[in-house]
Amino acid sequence: MSGVLVIAEARRGELRDISFELIAAATALAEQGLGEVRVCVIDSDPERLAERLNAPGVAEVLTVTSPNEHFEANLHGGAVAAVIAAVEPDVVLAGHTIDSMGFAAAVAVERDLGFASDVTALTWRDGALQVQRGAYADRLLATLEFPGRRAVLALVRPGTFAPAPADDGGATVRDAGVTLDASAVAAEHLGFEEAEAGDVDITKSDFLLAIGRGVEEQSDVERMLELADSIGATLASSRPLVDAGWLPPARQVGQSGRTVAPKVYLALGISGAVQHVMGMQNADTIIAVNTDPEAPIFAVADYGAVADLHDVSEALAAQFEQS
Amino acid sequence: MKIAVAVKSAAALDDEARVRDGAVDADSLEWGVNEWDLCALEAALELRDAAGDGEVIAVSVGGEEVGEGLLTCLAMGADRAIHIEADDEQGVLDAISVARLLARAIEPETPDLVLCGVQSSDGATAATGTALAAVLGLARVAVVRTIEHADGVLTVGRELEGGLVERLRLRTPALLTVQTGINEPRYATLRGIRQAKDKPRATVSPDALGFDEDTLAAAAASRRVDLAHAPKGDGAEMIGGDVSEVAAQIAAIVKTKVGS
Numbered sequence: 001m002s003g004v005l006v007i008a009e010a011r012r013g014e015l016r017d018i019s020f021e022l023i024a025a026a027t028a029l030a031e032q033g034l035g036e037v038r039v040c041v042i043d044s045d046p047e048r049l050a051e052r053l054n055a056p057g058v059a060e061v062l063t064v065t066s067p068n069e070h071f072e073a074n075l076h077g078g079a080v081a082a083v084i085a086a087v088e089p090d091v092v093l094a095g096h097t098i099d100s101m102g103f104a105a106a107v108a109v110e111r112d113l114g115f116a117s118d119v120t121a122l123t124w125r126d127g128a129l130q131v132q133r134g135a136y137a138d139r140l141l142a143t144l145e146f147p148g149r150r151a152v153l154a155l156v157r158p159g160t161f162a163p164a165p166a167d168d169g170g171a172t173v174r175d176a177g178v179t180l181d182a183s184a185v186a187a188e189h190l191g192f193e194e195a196e197a198g199d200v201d202i203t204k205s206d207f208l209l210a211i212g213r214g215v216e217e218q219s220d221v222e223r224m225l226e227l228a229d230s231i232g233a234t235l236a237s238s239r240p241l242v243d244a245g246w247l248p249p250a251r252q253v254g255q256s257g258r259t260v261a262p263k264v265y266l267a268l269g270i271s272g273a274v275q276h277v278m279g280m281q282n283a284d285t286i287i288a289v290n291t292d293p294e295a296p297i298f299a300v301a302d303y304g305a306v307a308d309l310h311d312v313s314e315a316l317a318a319q320f321e322q323s
Numbered sequence: 324m325k326i327a328v329a330v331k332s333a334a335a336l337d338d339e340a341r342v343r344d345g346a347v348d349a350d351s352l353e354w355g356v357n358e359w360d361l362c363a364l365e366a367a368l369e370l371r372d373a374a375g376d377g378e379v380i381a382v383s384v385g386g387e388e389v390g391e392g393l394l395t396c397l398a399m400g401a402d403r404a405i406h407i408e409a410d411d412e413q414g415v416l417d418a419i420s421v422a423r424l425l426a427r428a429i430e431p432e433t434p435d436l437v438l439c440g441v442q443s444s445d446g447a448t449a450a451t452g453t454a455l456a457a458v459l460g461l462a463r464v465a466v467v468r469t470i471e472h473a474d475g476v477l478t479v480g481r482e483l484e485g486g487l488v489e490r491l492r493l494r495t496p497a498l499l500t501v502q503t504g505i506n507e508p509r510y511a512t513l514r515g516i517r518q519a520k521d522k523p524r525a526t527v528s529p530d531a532l533g534f535d536e537d538t539l540a541a542a543a544a545s546r547r548v549d550l551a552h553a554p555k556g557d558g559a560e561m562i563g564g565d566v567s568e569v570a571a572q573i574a575a576i577v578k579t580k581v582g583s
Contacts, residue, residue: 102465105450106457115544143549186462187491195486243504304559305569315570
């Protein structure tokens with residue numbers, strides 16, 4: 001066989017959005033001559049999820065029944081490797097997600113695949129895959145190829161592709177013919193803990209003042225809370241300040257924090273690392289202040305200023321006092 | 324408890340960094356131990372000390388820049404260091420080839436636990452640790468925020484999107500990739516820095532690990548064919564002027580967009 005194989009992602013019985021973004025990426029590649037698109041879903045009840053993955057452009061949905069109720073990285077890696085062996089695709093697509101970080105590179109090792117992660121563009125040309133991804137924390141853009149590799153596994157950055165519509169296609173749903181052994185499970189699931197609710201819900205605010213590493217002293221955090229108050233904003237934060245314990249997780253914006261979409265997101269001293277941007281890119285208006293003119297946040301922001309956040313925040317406080 | 328920690332010296336681009344012919348000028352790079360790996364090392368030191376006895380071995384692949392990085396690890400409290408000396412002139416050091424090199428050096432140590440950072444600040448592939456687990460044949464959990472250990476049983480918290488945490492239990496030997504926020508890496512004390520110089524440091528070439536130029540190139544799972552400045556595209560409309568003008572403009576935008 002050949003073509004593209006999409007590895008769908010589900011958690012607690014629900015398909016995650018990335019699955020549909022991957023289908024869109026796969027059909028785009030198929031249009032460049034890569035052949036058929038197949039989607040694989042590995043779950044304790046895969047048939048229930050399979051129908052939703054039947055998007056336009058998908059030829060087959062392959063199910064694998066897991067003996068484990070939840071995703072487990074070691075079991076999942078073995079399952080994906082077995083499906084790849086059975087299907088022999090040219091390109092395998094999965095999401096650049098927390099689950100994938102547990103199994104994808106292992107599958108690449110086991111099956112001798114070409115491998116690239118956090119990919120933001122893919123092209124199929126002359127029978128070979130070429131991808132783009134960021135380099136040096138997205139300051140630069142790298143182009144990668146996979147000479148000598150029969151097949152490539154690429155992890156696509158979430159949010160790169162608009163999701164394909166669900167269950168609208170003419171795909172056949174069939175069992176992938178892969179049997180999983182519960183003995184492949186290495187880590188036992190003990191339970192889930194929801195994110196702390198905290199005393200503030202930043203997802204409800206129209207105006208967020210977000211601070212990042214540019215705030216170098218814990219003593220400045222109090223001033224920033226006051227500033228947020230005086231300008232009518234809710235204070236939010238990127239990861240480093242929460243890791244340091246200066247602000248509670250409830251205020252963290254990003255991949256492992258909250259996803260927000262306020263009218264205005266004013267980012268002070270935030271570089272714009274992709275894990276942060278994932279959490280705020282849908283804000284209506286993004287204003288960024290950073291001393292580094294090359295900070296990736298300026299590519300995402302609507303307005304920007306190369307300036308010191310301490311000076312700007314003092315001047316801002318004065319502005320809002322006047323009115 | 325014997326713990327191996329895979330550590331990377333990561334590069335940050337200074338403000339002046341420019342790309343020429345698909346490569347960054349070496350003078351534009353500032354090196355430091357990858358912050359995720361510092362968290363992994365700190366976790367290893369705490370686990371060793373809680374177990375009462377054991378050894379922490381720091382292993383790193385790279386060129387000259389690795390020397391200082393490993394000294395930092397030893398100064399923080401690691402017992403031994405191994406430098407796998409490989410510069411990347413060929414462009415063959417990707418997550419997979421690095422994992423294969425690390426595995427050759429770590430396997431003979433038969434550690435109870437291997438710790439890696441989730442990703443590096445410069446490469447950000449978030450793959451080396453998981454690839455290393457596969458080459459070593461170790462059970463793995465990636466992206467952990469908490470680690471507890473007792474009598475060969477690890478209880479960990481895997482940090483998922485949105486801040487959801489999954490609690491898991493597994494037995495050693497195992498490999499974990501560690502997320503920032505798990506701890507606050509200690510600073511090396513002056514005493515630690517002095518003692519670091521006398522701790523065992525081994526330097527080994529890829530050849531000695533069984534990788535000649537061709538096999539190392541073949542081990543890489545990708546090849547970078549271009550490196551360029553990201554196209555600015557639309558980008559932000561930049562606000563000029565002095566600080567008070569910038570603040571005035573921001574205030575005006577906020578008032579318009581948020582409303583009163």
